[in-house]
Amino acid sequence: MKIVTVRRLSQVFFFTVFIWFCIVTTQGTRWWQLRGWPVNLFLRLDPLVAIGTILSTHRLYAPLLWALVTVVLTILFGRFFCGWVCPFGALHQFVGFLGNRKKPLAKRLQLNKYRKAQCIKYFVLIFFLASAAVPMLGWAWLQTGLLDPIPLVTRSINLTLLPIVDSLTGTISATPRYYQGACLVLGLFFAALFLNLLIPRFYCRFICPLGALLAILSRFAIWRIGKNTSECSNCKLCEKACEGACEPASQIKISECVLCLNCLDSCKDNVISYQPMPSLAGEVTNPDISRRGFILSLTSGVFAVPAVRLAGKLADNWPHKLIRPPGALSEAEFLKRCLKCGQCIRICPTNVLQPAGIEFGMEALWTPVLNNRIGTSGCQLNCTACSYVCPTAAIRPITLSEKLGLGEFAEAGPIRIGTAFVDRSRCLPWAMDKPCIVCQENCPLSPKAIYTEEVFNTVRDGSLAVKKISALKIETVEKIMQPGKFATGDYYCAAGESKRAKITSNTENSIELAPNAALEKTLGIGDKIEVQVRLQRPHVDIEKCIGCGVCQHECPVSGKRAIRVSADGETRNPERKILLDT
Amino acid sequence: MTEQGNENFPRRAFLARAAKAGACVSGACAAAYLLYDSKGPVPASKKQQLVTLPDFSVPAEPGRSMCIATGPDRKQTFNKAIDSLGGIERFVKTGDTVLIKPNVAFATPPMLGATANPQLVAQVARLCYSRGNAKRVIVTDNSINDPASCFQLSGIGTAARQAGAEILLPKPTLFAHTTLSGGELIRNWPILYGPFEKVDKVIGITPVKDHHRSGASMTMKNWYGLLGGRRNIFHQNINTIIAELAMMVRPTFVVLDGTQVMMTNGPTGGSVSDLRRTNTIIVSTDQVAADSFGATLLDLTPSDLPYLRKAQAGGAGTTDYKSLKPVIAEVAG
Missing domain, CATH: 3.30.70 (Alpha-Beta Plaits)
Structure with missing residues (x-):
């Protein structure tokens, strides 16, 4: 079997495994759902994840030790990860192949020339790592995930492509899933893919910070691509399908080589091999990082953090709608x-x-x-x-x-x-005198964090005068009631402060009372009565509420909800607490 | 396609091109004619394909419409109750497709009693197969919490599947609009209709629970789980909606599980201290009667629950459960 066939099989294999892990990242107990599948494998193998978090936290979180495998193999063998494992790289290679396969040789050679701009990816890497390592005031952050291909492709598949496909088939999720702002995620993903039509592996060559990191790591690779003889016809066929644009025909740029091995395959005279010896045509081992570019990207990385933090989102201007899942760190x-x-x-x-x-x-x-x-x-x-x-x-x-x-x-x-707050200007029992308390009913805590206060409020135009009383039926002077409106079991007839009886039915000028209150016996002709609605008004017990948001989700005021959770009082940021410790 | 100019432009080519142009012109005109809309948009049409749930009840037999059975073990108590009404064979016939609607509203473990007991659901399903010779048993609910999680955490998913039943999760395609004749609230409202298609018998299974808004959540309230859309607006008129649900669903029979009753913090519960052991299971063809008795397990009377009176007025059953001469049975513990 040809070595490039092996490489293609490897790419297909890892891409399939990757997609499979995206699919099984689904809660459930079936064999195709999350039940021990190592769904984070690619993220763990990604050394940029490990190094980024080491710089920002000064620790290596245990599962990220897997990155050492990639690091060691890259140090020994070069950027095999880019050419053989990376699912995003495989996609780029495939799209680039589709878009450029019919172009004439001269055009393809021109496309696969080394370009000065390929150094940009190193500056992207330096920018991100510098901002992850900002030593001041604990201000570091990790933004590598924006462009790191593994998180990028994980995010793109998880939040855009899978839900789109699944909304048509409905196999993974019973109900359709929604992701706000997902089109931006998808836009970046497809922009990266379509750039392959301009130049193959555009993202890998110019942007990819992980590729840049692996390029630096491969500086001392034991084996590398190179010419094994100086007798070369210089036919340039080796550069026809060169994925890394590393120019194996002349002085090969070792740092750009993604080990696609197309050169090995296309060389008719077996001039090119994967060998310990430096290429006989000479090689460039160092990545092209200019001092000026290095300093510029380093300082912009360092300054980007305080620049963005000027917005005060980690200080007093913290975003109160930013409710993080339970377990999230400060x-x-x-x-x-x-x-x-x-x-x-x-x-x-x-x-x-x-x-x-x-x-x-x-x-x-x-x-x-x-x-x-x-x-x-x-x-x-x-x-x-x-x-x-x-x-x-x-x-x-x-x-x-x-x-x-x-x-x-x-x-x-x-x-x-977070903590739920009742918006009394929108809540049905508070603002509109309508019974509701869906929030209280759905509060999952025991005892519930939402409790109610019972109130009897006189309805609009609910003050009436008694005209006639017969058994449980009271006729009123006014003829203004909407027939049947007060028959729901929530309305009462009141006379004075404490005397009240439930209304069972009404016409425009009469009400029928439930038998057990004996209110009718205390009334006389001409007495004032009031039609009242019994309300249970919700209150949040701030000492109990955990901010789960079930109440907000269920609130029937479906636009701007009448009970809303804000991040106030979240455990993870003690400085945001509302209550005194008890 | 590229064309090359020629001094002797052939007539044939000209005619061919003219014919194509003519076809395009007539195509454009035809499209304009066919799509022409002289009126513009009008307010959304009220006419919609409406569905109606059929009546799933079986012929009444005097003195065999309700059983109140007491006993600590749900399975045995239910067996006793159903047998004293004539056995499951009276209700489920050979080849029937049975739909079980348990209360699977919340993603809580079975011991908290906020959802129907999984062993009870499984036992009903098993009897439908073993003695009723049912062809197929379906279990469904439009849960309040995430449906997949509810079926999983409540244990009902696993238990029902082991009993051979099929779980139908409430996919959007399973909903259809219905209007309850004579109803004021259920008008053109989406319900979980899909599982009812080609179903012969319907069984409701639910625990007795405290419910802050309506007083109690029992077999009638259990049908709330068939409503779709933003159903929570019905809480403004909870008594009417529960009564209308009872009028909308005419089940074969209902099982009201009062083995453990949620006395406080309902309908979600959340603690075993919210539960009280009352060791009672009611099997009834009359859901209003079942709930009227169930109220007493919560230390309430039927008159405390206005929806019972409303449902009776709507013809869904009787609040005077004693008039049905319920069979009283006991299973020793």
């Missing part, structure tokens, strides 16, 4: 780890977890945020799925006991992700 620590890979958003069984837009701060783009208007029901009480799937512990793994404050966590209490 915001500053969270931003040092989150890859924006979307795994938590994908696994969330209720679909309440959403990719954030820039309204929560530039640095929060595509990080997970709860949107209680989307999905099947707020944050489910008995669920900790997102915390277990997070590859970097930006949402750290929590047990149900810890989430709910049970057992050994009883003293610490439950993890609050």
Whole structure:
């Protein structure tokens, strides 16, 4: 079998495995659902994830040790990951092949020439790593996930392509899933893909920060591509399909070589081989990082952090609608780890977890945020799925006991992700005198964090005068009632402060009372009566509410909800607490 | 396609081109004629394909419409109750497709009693197959919490599947609009209709639960789980909607599980301390009667629940359950 066939099989294999892991990142117990599949494998193998979090947190989170495999193999063998494993690289190669396969040889040679601009990816890498390592005031953040191909493609498949395909088939999820701002994710993904029509592997050659990192790591690779003899006809066929634009025909740029091995395959005279010896035509081992570019990208990386933080989103101007899932670290620590890979958003069984837009701060783009208007029901009480799937512990793994404050966590209490507030200007029982309390009913805590206060309010035009009384029926002087309106079981007839009887039916000028109150016996002709509605008005017990958002999700005022959760009082940022410690 | 100019432009080519142009012109005109809309948009049409749930009840037999059975074990108590009404064979015939509507509203474990008991659901399904010779048993509910999680965490999904039943999750395509004749609230409203297609018998299974808004959630309230859309607006008139649900669904029989009753913090519960053991299961062809008795398990009387009176007035059953001469049975513990 030809070596390029082996490489293609490897690419297809890893791409398939990758897609498979995206599909099985679904909660459930069937064999194709999440039940031990190593769905974070590619994110763990990604050394940019490991190095980025090391720079921002000064620790190597245990599962990310897998990146060492990639690092070691890259140091020894070069950028095999780009050419053989990376699912995004495989896509680029395939699209580039489709778009350029009919172009004449001269054109293809021109497309695969090394370009000076290929150094941009190193500056992208330096920019991101510098901002992850900003030493000042603990201000570091991790933004590699914006362009790191593994989080990028994970996010794109999880939040756009899979839900689009599944909305047509309905096999993965019973109800259609929604992701706010997903078209931006998709836009970046397709922009990266379509650039291959201009120049093959455009993203890999010019932008990819992971490729840049691996290029630097491959500086001392034991084996590399090169010419094994100086007797070369210089036919340039080796550069016809060169994926990395590393120019094997002349002085090969080792750092740009993605080990696609097309040169090996197309050389008729076996001049090119994968060998320990440097190419006999000479080789360029160092990545082309100019001193000026290095300093510029380093300083812009360092300054980007305080520049974005000028918005004050980590200070007093913190975004109160930014409700993070339970287990999320404090915001500053969270931003040092989150890859924006979307795994938590994908696994969330209720679909309440959403990719954030820039309204929560530039640095929060595509990080997970709860949107209680989307999905099947707020944050489910008995669920900790997102915390277990997070590859970097930006949402750290929590047990149900810890989430709910049970057992050994009883003293610490439950993890609050926010607090619900009743909007009394929109709530039906508060503002419109209509019975409701759906929020109270759905509060999943015991005892409930929402309790009610019973109020009897006289309805509009509800003050009436008694004209006649016969048994339980009271006729009124006024003929203004809408027939049947007060027969719902929620309306009462009141005379004075405490005397009240339930209304069972009414016409325009009469009401019928329920038998057991004996109110009719105390009334006389001409007495004033009032038609009152019995209301249960909801109150939030702020000491109990954990901010799960089920109340907000169920609130029948479906536009701007009449009970809304804000991040006030969240456990993860103690400085945002509302209550005094008791 | 490229064309080359020629001094002797052939007539044939000209005619061919003219014919194509003519075809395009007539195509454009025809499209304009066919699509022409002289009126412009009008307010959304009220006419919609409406569905109606059929009557799933079986012929009444005097003295065999309700059984109140007491016993600590749900399975045995239910067996006793159904047998004293003539056995499941009276209700489920060979080849029937049976739809079970348990309360699977919340994603909570079975021990908290907020959802129908999984063993009870499985037992009903099993009897439908083993003694009723049912062809197919379907279990469905439009849960409040995430449906897949509800069926999983409540244990009903696994238990029902083990009993051979099929779980239907509430996919959007399964909903259709209905209007209850004589109803004021259920008008052109989406319900979970899909599972009812080609169904012969319908069984409701639900626990007795406290419900802050309406007083109690029992077999009639259980049909709330068939409503789709933003059904929570019905809480403004909870008594009428529960009564109308009872009028809309004419089940074969209902099972009201009062083995453990949720006395407080309903309908979600959340703690075993919200539950009280009352060791009672009611099987009834009259859901209003079942709930009227069920009220007593919550220390209420039927008059405390206005929806019972409304349902009776709507012809869904009787609040005077004693008039049905319920069979009283006991299973020793």
